[in-house]
Every structure is written in C-alpha cells, then in structure tokens.
Amino acid sequence: MLMTVNQATATSVGSAVVEARKLGLTFQTNDGPVRALSDVNLTINKGEFVSFIGPSGCGKTTFLRVIADLEQPTEGTISINGMTPEQARQARAYGYVFQAAALFPWRTIESNVGLPLEIIGLSKAEQQERIKRTMDLVNLTGFEKKYPWQLSGGMQQRASIARALAFDADLLLMDEPFGALDEIVRDHLNEQLLRLWRQTNKTICFVTHSIPEAVYLSTRIVVMSPRPGRVTDVIESTLPTERPLDIRESPEFLAIAARVRDGLRAGHSYED
Amino acid sequence: MDRLRDRVFPVIAILLVIVAAWYAFAVYMNAPFQRDLDRRAGLTPGTVEFIGKTLSQPKPTxxxxxxxxQNFFENTFLRKVTSARSLVYHSWVTLSSTLLGFTFGTALGILIAVGIVHVIALDRSLMPWIIASQTxxxxxxxxxxxxVLAAIGITGLIPKALISTYLSFFPVAxxxxxxxxxxxxxxxDLMHTYNASASQTFWKLRVPASVPFLFASMKVAVAASLVGAIVGELPTGAVxxxxAKLLAGSYYSQTxxxxAALVAGSVVAALLVVLVGFVGRVVERSMGGRPA
Incomplete structure (x- = not known):
C-alpha cells in the first residue's frame, strides 16, 4: 500500500523535517542485489515522534541510516530540513542513538557525552555547561566521573542518549536503543524518553520491533515489511500526549496495537 | 596466601624439576671426560666422589x-660494574643497543601501521614485504x-641497534x-554522524582503541630487540x-x-618484558580500564 504524501494531522505541529519521495536502496552483495528499501514516501513533521516497526530485513534501520547519511539511496530523493542528508550531517542536524550504547570505554561518562562537543570545537566552559544540562536531562547527574563499565546497561544507554542530545540537534534518530535491555528497565526508559521528548520538543525517529513500545511512544507508527523493504501502513496514534505506563491496558491502546499487529501480519502473508 | 599457593608454588615446582633434570644431565654428560681423566691418573673413585667431580670441572661440557x-653471582654482584668481567657491564652494553633498537622499532612499526591503515596503496604493497622481511x-x-654500515662510517651502537630494529618493528607494525x-x-559510524575529520577520528578513536594492542606487541618486540642486540654483537667482533661474552666463552670453552651470560640475558629479557607489561597496566588503568 502506498501512503499519501503529506499526512498532516492534529499531532503534527510544524513543517517537514524529513521528506522521502520514492526512496529506494539496493545493496550489491555477493549473492546479487538486495532491495533494502523500495518506493518509500514519507513526511515527518517537526515535533513528531515516529516509530518504525517491522520484522528484521524490512529496512527500518536502513531508512534511519539513509536519513543519517550512513547509507546512500539508489533511487528517489530525501531531504532533511530541506537539505540533502550529507549537508544535514555536516550541519549536525541530528543526533543518532545506536542499538548499543557505543560509549568509548576509555572515556568517563561526562567525557563521552562531551565527545561531539569536542569535535564541533566548543569552548571548555560551553562543553561543561551542555554536559551538565544533558546529563541532568537523562538523570545521570552524579555519574560524571564513572567509566562505562561501572554503569548498568540502562544507564549506559541513557548516557548515549545524553551524548546524542548534547549538541542540541532538533532531530533525534534512535535505532532500537532499548532492544538489548530487560523489560523493566525498558519501561522505565520509555517513560523517561517520553518526558524528555515533551520537554525538548524534538522530532524523534525511533526504530523498534516491539509493538507495545511503538504504540506507547509514538504519535505516528510506520509499519514496514521485508523483501523488498517498504512501508505497508502508517498509523496515527489517538493516545493523549500525557501517557502514564498503565495507558497500555486501555482499550484505545490495545486497538492501535491490534492494528499494528495486523499490519505486520499482512506484510508477512506472502512469505512461504 | 592464595597468591603464594596459586602462582608461586607451581612455578617453584617446575623450577625444582628443571634443576633436578639439569643435575642429572650434568652428571651424565660430564661423566665420559671425568672417567677419562681418572683412568689416566690411575684413580678409582667411589660413586659419590665421582659424581662430585663431574659437577665441579673447570670447563665442563x-x-x-x-x-x-656461583659464576653469575660473582660476576654480577662482586665485581665493579666497570670491570670487563662484570655481567652488569656486559648487560648494560647490550641493553643500551636493545633500548635504542626497540625505540626505533616501535616508532617504525607505528609509522608503518598508520600508513597501512590510511593509505590503500600501502596496505596492498607493504604487508607482503614486511612479512617477507621476517622470513x-x-x-x-x-x-x-x-x-655495509661500517663502509659508510657508521659503527658502534647504531648498527647493533638497527638489527634490533629489524626484529622489533614487525610485531609492533x-x-x-x-x-x-x-x-x-x-x-x-558515530564519528561519521558527528562529521568528524579523519584526524579527529584517528586521535579520538583509533589511537586510544589501539593502546592495548600496542603494549601487547611491545612485549614481544622488546624481547625480540634483545635477541637482535645479542645477534648483532656476534659478527661485529664486539668486545x-x-x-660478545657468549662468543668469547665459546672460543675458550668457558662453558x-x-x-652465566645466558642467564644474564634471560634476566634482562624478563625485566624488560615485565617493565613493558607494568607500564601497559598503568596506562590502561589511567584510561579507565577495569581492574583485573
């Protein structure tokens, strides 16, 4: 199913941050070409929280990496804040959170959070100020001088979110950031992430393969299916902005979750 | 106590086995010559006396x-360090060219590695030659x-150090x-998303990540440097x-x-490896390494 170009809704609060038109990406592998993305049309507006969900190989991570200029599309166009991905990367338009925390083990937490600031070349004072602010935002105050191995997995991932937030880009790209964490830590971090999103009014693209996580966090859920990776459904969330964890038992939540599940199943039906 | 039982005891046990075997071999290998001596002198010593004699020959096999x-102790602790018979003196001579060669070798190895990692042409062309050099x-x-170096007027420390360099750059590279x-x-990818320059990626990511590898290879390199320095002293006619001590000993059958010179060499090698390992641990600790 092909989605319409600009699905402006009540939840979209501003202009387009990411615009993809007929976007496609084919990897040349030893086993022949693999179509990772095919005919993706998507507009993400400022202030949205968009989740990408689908089975492995559906291209959700690839799409995120195209936005981040870590992969180059082979068909179609994509713009970020009106720029090409490369220009956007050079303008440091986004922060990227990887599947693993990917902290440098030889740096303390504060020095890890300060890494992008060092690279941009901010003054020491400015670095300190921003480190303090972002560490505070992810509730890691007091752990500045610790090394990554001294922190739990959840805290490490929070530090990596702080690092992505440090240079204050409006767009946050998150690639299954909580995939490796246990359910309890994950719930906690989801709650914190929502709070952070409301506080900072950032645009967030969030890749996951957990249906409850996608429904709980998002204002919009993009369901994708593999071979070739494509968008099969886009679901607008009707949940309120204020979301306590127990909203996950509400009928409204369950209805959205059911639709996501249907979308995933439909994407799989042609297999085998 | 645990350390004593877990680490010291096993080493001591093996040492005792080696010493016992060494004595047995010493008796066995020195016996024919001792028997010959006794026969000419017309002596017929008892077993205990005979064994005692095999273990106290002045130039034993x-x-x-x-x-x-005893020789090691006398020549290490009882002689002035300036004496030509002092093992400390000889060790220092070898150590100085070892350290110079090791420094050259480490620098050269790092330089080659940086080139190989950053220049594709070097990656393709240099590696086979480096491997061939060690065969x-x-x-x-x-x-x-x-x-060759003597022909262009370079003698003394530098040629010996260069042989050390030749052996030590390889493990470092x-x-x-x-x-x-x-x-x-x-x-x-992370550095790429920050739009970091190649030199920022090098200094902030590649260099710190390579530190444990550097110290592991420096441990091998420093031992190789010592071998290089000793080998370098053989053809130079070094005094x-x-x-030089090994060579002179072999000329005059001063086994x-x-x-004793061999033991001195081993002690120097062990000290160098331990020293590099210690510096490595200190550096890793200062880089936030988890204490083992």
Whole structure:
C-alpha cells in the first residue's frame, strides 16, 4: 500500500523535517542485489515522534541510516530540513542513538557525552555547561566521573542518549536503543524518553520491533515489511500526549496495537 | 596466601624439576671426560666422589646449576660494574643497543601501521614485504648490515641497534595495524554522524582503541630487540655485551661463563618484558580500564 504524501494531522505541529519521495536502496552483495528499501514516501513533521516497526530485513534501520547519511539511496530523493542528508550531517542536524550504547570505554561518562562537543570545537566552559544540562536531562547527574563499565546497561544507554542530545540537534534518530535491555528497565526508559521528548520538543525517529513500545511512544507508527523493504501502513496514534505506563491496558491502546499487529501480519502473508 | 599457593608454588615446582633434570644431565654428560681423566691418573673413585667431580670441572661440557649460579653471582654482584668481567657491564652494553633498537622499532612499526591503515596503496604493497622481511634469517642479514654500515662510517651502537630494529618493528607494525582497525563499525559510524575529520577520528578513536594492542606487541618486540642486540654483537667482533661474552666463552670453552651470560640475558629479557607489561597496566588503568 502506498501512503499519501503529506499526512498532516492534529499531532503534527510544524513543517517537514524529513521528506522521502520514492526512496529506494539496493545493496550489491555477493549473492546479487538486495532491495533494502523500495518506493518509500514519507513526511515527518517537526515535533513528531515516529516509530518504525517491522520484522528484521524490512529496512527500518536502513531508512534511519539513509536519513543519517550512513547509507546512500539508489533511487528517489530525501531531504532533511530541506537539505540533502550529507549537508544535514555536516550541519549536525541530528543526533543518532545506536542499538548499543557505543560509549568509548576509555572515556568517563561526562567525557563521552562531551565527545561531539569536542569535535564541533566548543569552548571548555560551553562543553561543561551542555554536559551538565544533558546529563541532568537523562538523570545521570552524579555519574560524571564513572567509566562505562561501572554503569548498568540502562544507564549506559541513557548516557548515549545524553551524548546524542548534547549538541542540541532538533532531530533525534534512535535505532532500537532499548532492544538489548530487560523489560523493566525498558519501561522505565520509555517513560523517561517520553518526558524528555515533551520537554525538548524534538522530532524523534525511533526504530523498534516491539509493538507495545511503538504504540506507547509514538504519535505516528510506520509499519514496514521485508523483501523488498517498504512501508505497508502508517498509523496515527489517538493516545493523549500525557501517557502514564498503565495507558497500555486501555482499550484505545490495545486497538492501535491490534492494528499494528495486523499490519505486520499482512506484510508477512506472502512469505512461504 | 592464595597468591603464594596459586602462582608461586607451581612455578617453584617446575623450577625444582628443571634443576633436578639439569643435575642429572650434568652428571651424565660430564661423566665420559671425568672417567677419562681418572683412568689416566690411575684413580678409582667411589660413586659419590665421582659424581662430585663431574659437577665441579673447570670447563665442563654441561656446567652444573650451582657452578652457573656461583659464576653469575660473582660476576654480577662482586665485581665493579666497570670491570670487563662484570655481567652488569656486559648487560648494560647490550641493553643500551636493545633500548635504542626497540625505540626505533616501535616508532617504525607505528609509522608503518598508520600508513597501512590510511593509505590503500600501502596496505596492498607493504604487508607482503614486511612479512617477507621476517622470513630472512637474521643471522645472515646481521653481518651484511654491519659491513655495509661500517663502509659508510657508521659503527658502534647504531648498527647493533638497527638489527634490533629489524626484529622489533614487525610485531609492533602487525599489532598496531590490528589495533588501529579495532574500533567497531558503530564507533566509526558515530564519528561519521558527528562529521568528524579523519584526524579527529584517528586521535579520538583509533589511537586510544589501539593502546592495548600496542603494549601487547611491545612485549614481544622488546624481547625480540634483545635477541637482535645479542645477534648483532656476534659478527661485529664486539668486545663487550652479552653476545660478545657468549662468543668469547665459546672460543675458550668457558662453558660456565657462557651459561652465566645466558642467564644474564634471560634476566634482562624478563625485566624488560615485565617493565613493558607494568607500564601497559598503568596506562590502561589511567584510561579507565577495569581492574583485573
């Protein structure tokens, strides 16, 4: 199913941050070409929280990496804040959170959070100020001088979110950031992430393969299916902005979750 | 106590086995000559007396451990360090060219590794030559280096150090290529998202990631440097150094002296490896390494 170009809704609060038109990406592998993305049309507006969900190989991570200029599309166009991905990367338009925390083990937490600031070349004072602010935002105050191995997995991932937030880009790209964490830590971090999103009014693209996580966090859920990776459904969330964890038992939540599940199943039906 | 039981005891046990076997071999190997001596002198010593004699020959085929230990002790602690008989003096001569060669070798190895990691042409062209360089027997190359350098007026410490360099750059180059390439893709992607320059990626990611590899390869390199320095002393006709001591010992059948020099060389090698390991641990600790 092909989605319409600009699905402006009540939840979209501003202009387009990411615009993809007929976007496609084919990897040349030893086993022949693999179509990772095919005919993706998507507009993400400022202030949205968009989740990408689908089975492995559906291209959700690839799409995120195209936005981040870590992969180059082979068909179609994509713009970020009106720029090409490369220009956007050079303008440091986004922060990227990887599947693993990917902290440098030889740096303390504060020095890890300060890494992008060092690279941009901010003054020491400015670095300190921003480190303090972002560490505070992810509730890691007091752990500045610790090394990554001294922190739990959840805290490490929070530090990596702080690092992505440090240079204050409006767009946050998150690639299954909580995939490796246990359910309890994950719930906690989801709650914190929502709070952070409301506080900072950032645009967030969030890749996951957990249906409850996608429904709980998002204002919009993009369901994708593999071979070739494509968008099969886009679901607008009707949940309120204020979301306590127990909203996950509400009928409204369950209805959205059911639709996501249907979308995933439909994407799989042609297999085998 | 645990440390004593877990680490010291096993080492001591093996040492005792070696010493016992060494004594047995010393008796066995020195016996024919001793029997010959006794026969000419018309002596018929008892077994105990005979064994005692095999272990106290002045130029034995195989010196007994206590003879080597005594010689080592006398020549290390009882002589002035400026004396030509002092093992400290000879060790220092060898150590100085070892350290110079090790410094050259480490610098060269790092330089080669940086080149290989950053320049594709070097990656393709240099590695086979580096590997080939180590298949050439150093004993064959060493005299040529000495002769060629002497022809252009370079003698003394530098030629010996260069032979050490030849042996020590290899482990450092190979280790550092691996170390500089050790950052995983996610870390490299991360630097890419920050639009970091190649030099920022190098200094902030590749260099710190390679530090453990550097120290591991430096441990191998420092031992190789010592071997290089000793080998370098053999064809130079050097009058000082552990290599010279070994050579002189073999000319005059001073087996005890040779073994003592060998022990001195081993002690120097062990000290160097331990020292590099210690510096490595200090550096890793200062880089936030988890205490083992």
């Amino acid at each position: 195989m010196p007994a451990p206590h003879q080597v230990a 050439i027997p150093i004993l064959a190359v060493a005299p040529m280096i000495i002769v 190979v280790g550092m290529v691996k170390g500089l390439r050790s950052p995983d893709l996610m870390h490299l 000082a150094g552990i290599g 005890i002296e040779m073994w």
